[in-house]
Amino acid sequence: MSTDLERMGRQAKAAARALANLPTPAKDAALLAIADALLEQQEAILAANAEDVAAARASGTDAALIDRMLLTPARLASIASDTRHVAALPDPVGAVFDAVDLPNGLRLHKRRTPLGVVGAIYEARPNVTVDIAALCLKTGNATILRGGSDISRSVAAITVAIGAALERAGLPATAVQSITDPDREVVRGLLRLDRYVDMIIPRGGAGLHRFCLENATIPVITGGIGVVHLFVERSADLERAAPLIHNAKVQRPSVCNALDTLLVERAIAPALLPAVAASLCPAGVELRCDPESLAILADHPAAQGWRVVPAGPDDYGTEFLGLILSIKTVGSLDEAIDHIATYGSGHTEAILTEDRAAAARFTAEVDASAVFVNASTRFNDGGQFGLGAEVAISTQKLHWRGPMGLEALTTFKWIGEGDYIARS
Numbered sequence: 001m002s003t004d005l006e007r008m009g010r011q012a013k014a015a016a017r018a019l020a021n022l023p024t025p026a027k028d029a030a031l032l033a034i035a036d037a038l039l040e041q042q043e044a045i046l047a048a049n050a051e052d053v054a055a056a057r058a059s060g061t062d063a064a065l066i067d068r069m070l071l072t073p074a075r076l077a078s079i080a081s082d083t084r085h086v087a088a089l090p091d092p093v094g095a096v097f098d099a100v101d102l103p104n105g106l107r108l109h110k111r112r113t114p115l116g117v118v119g120a121i122y123e124a125r126p127n128v129t130v131d132i133a134a135l136c137l138k139t140g141n142a143t144i145l146r147g148g149s150d151i152s153r154s155v156a157a158i159t160v161a162i163g164a165a166l167e168r169a170g171l172p173a174t175a176v177q178s179i180t181d182p183d184r185e186v187v188r189g190l191l192r193l194d195r196y197v198d199m200i201i202p203r204g205g206a207g208l209h210r211f212c213l214e215n216a217t218i219p220v221i222t223g224g225i226g227v228v229h230l231f232v233e234r235s236a237d238l239e240r241a242a243p244l245i246h247n248a249k250v251q252r253p254s255v256c257n258a259l260d261t262l263l264v265e266r267a268i269a270p271a272l273l274p275a276v277a278a279s280l281c282p283a284g285v286e287l288r289c290d291p292e293s294l295a296i297l298a299d300h301p302a303a304q305g306w307r308v309v310p311a312g313p314d315d316y317g318t319e320f321l322g323l324i325l326s327i328k329t330v331g332s333l334d335e336a337i338d339h340i341a342t343y344g345s346g347h348t349e350a351i352l353t354e355d356r357a358a359a360a361r362f363t364a365e366v367d368a369s370a371v372f373v374n375a376s377t378r379f380n381d382g383g384q385f386g387l388g389a390e391v392a393i394s395t396q397k398l399h400w401r402g403p404m405g406l407e408a409l410t411t412f413k414w415i416g417e418g419d420y421i422a423r424s
Helices: 005-020 026-041 042-058 063-069 073-088 127-138 149-168 184-193 206-215 238-250 266-283 291-298 333-343 356-364
Strands: 095-102 109-113 117-122 142-145 176-178 199-203 229-232 261-265 286-289 306-309 322-328 350-351 368-371 410-417
Touching: 005 109, 005 117, 005 142, 005 176, 005 184, 026 042, 026 073, 026 127, 026 149, 042 063, 042 073, 042 261, 063 149, 073 127, 117 127, 117 184, 127 142, 127 149, 127 176, 127 199, 142 184, 149 176, 184 206, 199 206, 206 238, 229 238, 229 333, 238 266, 238 333, 238 350, 261 266, 261 333, 266 286, 266 291, 266 322, 286 291, 291 306, 291 322, 333 356, 356 368
Parallel strands: 117 142, 117 199, 142 176, 229 261, 229 350, 261 322, 286 306, 286 322, 350 368
Antiparallel strands: 095 109, 109 410
């Protein structure tokens, strides 16, 4: 490998020590300097991005992926604005909690501290470079970033701007480092840099998450893979159900908390499904239906304009990330919960119901990072939860679960204070 990961690790660890005790105003000043630098170096960043986009087009990359790669003056201005927003968020580092005076004379509390060095591996979104760098800096963490090879020029240009801003703010530029080497072995090497890196956050598809889990000697925060279900129970308000389902599927179909599978209790399927089709199909959604829901929709008088097809064996348990929705009728709450247990990814699940007991069972038995009652699955988001920003949505159960805001990038240490006391 041409990339000297050992050197990058040492530099990141040293930078993390410098950041760990940095006062909040100094971190916020650095973030504001980064926002300014992104705009000051807009020409160089957009030129680098244009090269990445041109190469992607030449290689036949699909339009949706190119759109995720693309930076424009408006998008860069939005990234800078988001960075300023992070500077305005409360700083969790140094917070004291769970304080107690013990009978043995020890005064004990927990103090929130940075993780240290965070490694992030992501795919075709150059904005993630700034998102993760900003959140890590706010929480006193150094970071080593590795964007996809298809955005390597964009990542390099953005990192230059960030480094210049850090130096201007009196901080080490090595607090944010990027790997632009396209060699996949470099990723494997980063995943094993446990002497220096404290956590790995992958941002991308299932293949990337699996690669990180199988190759890392560092804790990996997995998530972002959302096979999302919404169950409409027989007592649900059907008049309000269809608009909510439309929101969960159509508002932004390419994201991880968008709806993938609609489960409908058999008793209400004939009344609900035509309204769902009438709402979704004009928006371009293809409905992939089990035999029961297909029979209801295919024979409906308005079906001529609907894209309704039989569901295949892979249409349940699939994250579509587009205008496709699988539908299945179920006989009961038990059957819906069983289906989610079989096909869900632990990301986001929801129920529409007026039955408090059904809602209580669903929230208790469904295993996911967020479970909603009578609300769109699109709410599983750091901004919507009031966290201000997020680096990922974790589907794990250790360290963190759900949207990872600033607090998720910290840990804590126990602080014990005494008056020269010795243990008896």
